[in-house]
Amino acid sequence: MALGGGREIGANSFYYGIDGHGLLVDAGLHPEKLGWEAFPKITALNGHPVDTLLVTHAHTDHLGAVPFVMQHHPNAEVYATSETIELSRIMLSNSASLLPKQHPAEVIEALTNYTLIELPDVIAQFRPLDLGTSQQFGDGRFKATYYTSGHILGAAGILIETDGQRIFHTGDTSLHAQRIVGGAALPDGPIDVLVSESTNGIVDAYLTHTRERELERLITTINETLAAEGSVLIPVFALGKLQEMLMMISDAMKAGRIPSVPVYSGGMGRRISDVYDQFPMSRSRTNPKDRVADIEQSELPRRDGLFSGKFFREPSIVLAASGMMQDGTPSYFLAQRWLRLAHFTICFVGYTDPRTPGYIVSHAEQGTRIKFGSMRRDVPVRCKIERFRFSAHARREELLEIVRRLRPKKVVLTHGDERAIAAFGELIVETFPETQVSAPEVGKWYSLSS
C-alpha cells in the first residue's frame, strides 16, 4: 500500500505486508500540502503492524515523517545507511524548525519527536544498514539488501527477497553518474516486481540534452554575465544539488574556463557539504579525493544582510537555497532584486514544481512584470533567465533501461506526477508487452504475489 507518493511526488511511504510482518519503506513529508495531508496516511494501515522501517535516503520527502511514524509505532526498528543517518541530523532539525511555520497549531501540538530535545534520541534509534550489505528481518521472513542508487550521498535502492520472490524498490535513482555521486548499481535480473520511481517519466526537451552540453551552456552563460560585470544566481537544493554545482564550478575555475570570482553558499548547505566530506569512501561517490570544503566559498549573508550582499557590487556566483525558490528562502528574496538588474542572470539547474515561485521565475520573459509567493507588488523582469537540467533522477531512457535489465513480471510506478506515470507506463507496455504495469492509489491494497 502506498501511504504517500502514489501518483504524485509527495509524502513517499510504501508498506509491504510480508507474511504478517510489516515493512515500511520511507516516511516523507509532502513539501506543498498542509496539515495531516502532508504526512503519510498511516491510519489506512488499520491495525496492520509496522515492524521495520527502511529509509532510502535523506531528502525530506522520504525522511521527514520518520519521527511521526516512530511516534505511532514506537517499536518499529528503523534502518538507514550511515551517510543517511548523518544527513538526518541536519535534515530532520530543519523539518522540525519549518513544521510550525507550515502547519496548523493542532497538528504541531499532536506531534512529539520533533523538538530539538527529542530529535537526538529519535536519531539515536536509527540503525546502520550500509550500501552493498544485506540483513534478515522478521525472524528470517525476508532479506533486504541496500544497493547504491546514485541520486545523492548515501541513497539506496532496496532488494527485498522473500519466499522465492524478489522485489526491487528503486528509491530515487539515477543510472548516470553526476560529478560527486556515481550512478546506481542494480541487482541481477530477473526479478518479480519492480517498484520504480518515475520523476522523469515524460519527455522534457531539457532532458534530451546531455550533461556535457548543459555544462557547456552553463559555462558560457556564467562567462557572459561576469564579463558584463553582473552576478549569477543559481537556486539549489541544500542536499545534493549544491554540492554537485560547487564541484562543477570549481572544476571549471581550476581549468581556467571561468574566471575565479567569489562563490557564495550558506547555512544548512554548508553543514551538508561537511557530511559529504565525512564519507570520502562511500559507495555513492565517484572520487574519494574530492572535498567540497576545499572549494573556496564566501558565506551567504542571513536574511537581513541579503540585500546588501557584496555580490550586488562585484561579479560573483551565488548558490542559494531553495531550488524552487520557496517563499521565505534566500533564493526567493534574492530573486526579487536580481530580476531588476539587466546585467545579472538567474540559472535554474533542476526541476521546478509548477506550484512554486521557481517555476514562475524560470518561465518569465524579459520585459514583462511578475509576482510570486507572498509578494505584494510585481517586479520588472530585466535580468537574463536560463534553464538547465542537471537531474539527479534517471532520465526516461534510463528508467526503461532498469526495466530492461531487471525483466520484472510486474512494474509498480510511484514518485511521479500523473502525466509522467501515464507516459512512462505506456512506454513500458509498448516495449515489454508481457509486463503488468500499475500505479498505486494512496490507501489501497495491491497484491504483488504472482
Ligand SMILES: [Zn+2]
Ligand atoms: Zn530524493
